[in-house]
Amino acid sequence: MSTFKKITNSPSKIKEVEQKFLTENEIGSKQFFPFRDVSYLMDTTKLTNDGLPTPAINLEKGLERSYKWFKQQRDFVPPRHSMNKVDFILNAYTR
Numbered sequence: 001m002s003t004f005k006k007i008t009n010s011p012s013k014i015k016e017v018e019q020k021f022l023t024e025n026e027i028g029s030k031q032f033f034p035f036r037d038v039s040y041l042m043d044t045t046k047l048t049n050d051g052l053p054t055p056a057i058n059l060e061k062g063l064e065r066s067y068k069w070f071k072q073q074r075d076f077v078p079p080r081h082s083m084n085k086v087d088f089i090l091n092a093y094t095r
Contacts, residue, residue, distance in 0.1 A: 007064045015093050025092075031085035 005012045022028075044054045057065075070076070 003060055003063060007060065007067050015090070017089055017093065021089075021092065025085075025088070027085045027089070032089055 002012050002014070017032075047054050055062075
């Protein structure tokens with residue numbers, strides 16, 4: 001069971017998008033991936049070395065908290081302008 005399905009208790013489908021498809025359609029990750037402006041560093045060594053607090057929660061619990069918060073944000077409308085190829089990709093992969 002995927003972590004998403006476990007947290008949301010809803011069906012989830014994972015769609016693998018081939019790099020060839022993205023290249024042929026001139027689609028960059030910034031046009032469909034929501035966290036494009038964030039650098040992810042999975043190593044917390046630097047935090048520890050610099051005396052900074054390290055995460056005290058695992059990925060699943062963090063996603064669960066975020067999902068609960070998101071469900072409470074009834075008026076929240078996610079920005080779609082930067083992710084302008086999501087529908088195009090989904091339509092292409094559901095044929």
